[in-house]
Amino acid sequence: MTTRTRFAPSPTGFLHVGGARTALYCWLQARHEQGDFILRIEDTDLERSTPESVQAILDGMDWLELDYDEGPFYQTKRFDRYAEVVDQLLAEGKAYHCWCSKERIEKLREKQMEEGIKPRYDGKCRDGGEPVPGVKPVVRFRNPREGHVRFDDRVRGPIAISNDELDDLVIARPDGSPTYNFTVVVDDWDMKVTLVIRGDDHINNTPRQINIYEALGAKPPEFAHVPMILGDDGARLSKRHGAVSVLQYREMGYLPHALNNYLVRLGWSHGDQEVFSRQEMIDLFSIDGVNRKAAAFDYDKLNWLNQHWMKTLPPADVAPHLAWQFEHLGIDASQGPALEDLVTVQADRVKTLKEMAEQSRMFYEDFDSFDAGAAKKHLRPVAEAPLRAIREALRDLQSWTPASLDDAVRGVAAELEVGMGKVAQPLRVALAGSGVSPSIDKTLWLVGQERSLARITKALEYIAVRAAGQD
RNA sequence: GCUCCCUUCGUCUAGCGGUUAGGACGCGGCCCUCUCAAGGCUGAAACACGAGUUCGAUUCUCGUAGGGAGCGCCA
Incomplete structure (x- = not known):
């Protein structure tokens, strides 16, 4: 059976790094096993889902170059299918109507918390609830009361939970709209997903989803729960805490591949290797090697990788x-x-x-003024001779290459019997306007002959004016 | 409160019963040098704690502590 993974974000916000890493892992695992990668938009929350968020997710995937073989699918377009399955479950007695009010549930929860037990639905309507006039019921899944649910998480290992920890969850609201734990199951089943890779905040949902699979007579997929990503300071990522859209990484000037390389290595490793080409990631990645521990996002390392790839690509x-x-x-x-x-x-x-x-x-x-500090230090009368000499040397230069320019600058320094610094620094300020720029030959090369000559002249004028002013 | 999950340098990690506990980012020092970098060399820096198991635990087991998640008619 070929591997089929899916990334299933809900469009209630942008795609942040945690989601991006999950998407990357899903994509890599599918590519590694030459399987399929599916994108599904979980937009059943009509209140909070927005078209802007959908677009932000699509753009983020696109920027990271995570291409999908199928989708994007939208859950809102599958409501008929969910209703069909709910009816089936109802007909088979695997789900039931519940007329309990939210208020009753709320009170129940409070009482249970006080008693020190895990709050859950008590099953009042499980064996035949009483219709309340004017109230449309929700549909609850009839969860098994006995036994344990066990699954072997590809990241966490074996996990078992007792069914008496689970309650009868709502799978359809009064208006018939389905809820998350139900739609994921139906979708992953229909879409023949074989491996569910998602954030570890879903671990606790997994047993109840497995029960739904079983009620449907479907074989549950494998699961891999990856840990979340923490902020720079080790605290949970939140809106006010560095959880930014992946598209903001583009604005900050990161290469998509650098971010992917950083993300793949955050929680996964291949010996001591830090740098991975796209192909190496695909060849070497395995979801089974993903770490269980939440990892902190480190901009210093991202910066290093980004520079590495800017130099290497x-x-x-x-x-x-x-x-x-x-x-x-x-x-x-x-x-x-x-x-x-x-x-x-x-x-x-x-x-x-x-x-x-x-x-x-x-x-x-062109710039209007020189950096004050740099000008004060380097555009002084002593710089006049070197600047005039270099201007002469450059004026008739036929070959404008880093090598010939380096020769020219060194030639002037030798001729005037001064160190390179005496020539290069004033020249740098003249060309760049500040004391910082690439090596002087490269700076000249990139600024170009015409502009260089004009800027040197401008610097000489500046020196003259300044000298006059000091008299 | 209950359930589940996690714990090696500051950070990301290697380790899979016996190692001087390795690498990378960052940080310090030195070298190079026309500025800033980059690069080279080098240094400091970790097994949360306590019991077991074992000839021997970072590694296996159980506790403790700390951290996280979930307990929705959100996903």
Whole structure:
């Protein structure tokens, strides 16, 4: 039987890293076993589901390049099917109508809590409830009262729970709409899912779902419950605590592959290997190797991986993502150095594509003023001679390459009998406007001949004005 | 309260009865150096606790403590 996994988010918010990792694991497991990966949108909560959230999930999957073989399926389009199964269960006596009011259930719960027992439905209507005039009943699943439910979790190992811990859960509301624990079962059954990979907050739901499978005469799939992801500080991820949409990682300047690499390694390992290509992830990943412990999200490590991939991936693969950043920052990168060249020289010095774009602005746009500190330190009268000399040297340069530019700068330093720093730093401030930029040959190369000459002239003017002002 | 789950450096992890407890991120130091980086070398840093089992426990068992999840007509 071929493996079929599914990712089944509910569209009540964006796709966050925890969900993304679950999706990645589902996708990897399916790809590893050459099975199918299904996307299903669990939108039965009409109150909280929104089209925006659906789109955010789809966009997130897309950005992470997690392609699915089937779907997206929407549960709201399957209501007829759920109703059909509810009727079947009702007809077979495996489910029953319940007229108990929410108030009664609420009181019951309070009483049970006081008594120190686990709150659950007491089964008042289990053996024939009394219809209440004007009240439409819910449908409850008749859970077995005896025995245990056992399953062998692919991540947690054997788990057993006694049926007397379970109550008769509601599977259909008064308006006939189905509830979660019921729809997952029907869907996973209909969609022939063989392996359910999901967050470990569902462990407690699993036994009751298995009971539903059995009532349906269906073979339950295998389960793999993966732990959640904690915030930077080890605390649970929440809205105000770093739980951001995966799309925000794009804005922050991370490569989708870097995030995938980080996520796959968060809770799973293959010996000491830290870096995985997409193909290596597929070849080596196994859900059975996933850790049981919740893991804390560490931006430092993500940054490291992101830089690693910016340096390692072919520049042409990184360039489109960098282009997105320029566009997002409103920088027109059409006139100036090729993005591939930019990636090659900047990848060593930034952690994110956003930083790369921000620090590359000067290759595409002229600046109005020099960084005050850098100018004060380097654009002084002593810099005049080196700047004039380098301007002369560059003016007639035929070959504008890093190598020839390096020769030119070194030549000037030798000629004036000064260290490289005496030439390179003033030149850097002239070209970049600040004291920080790539190595001076690469900076010249990327700024280009015409712009370089103009900026050196501007720096010389600045020095002259400043000298005059000090007189 | 009840049920289930979890516990190796700050963080992510390797380990699968005998190891100087390994790697990675981050952090410190040194080297390189035209700035910032990157890179190289190097250093500090962990088995939650207590009982068993065993010749021997990080590893197996049971407790304790701490943490998490669930107990919905949410998913």
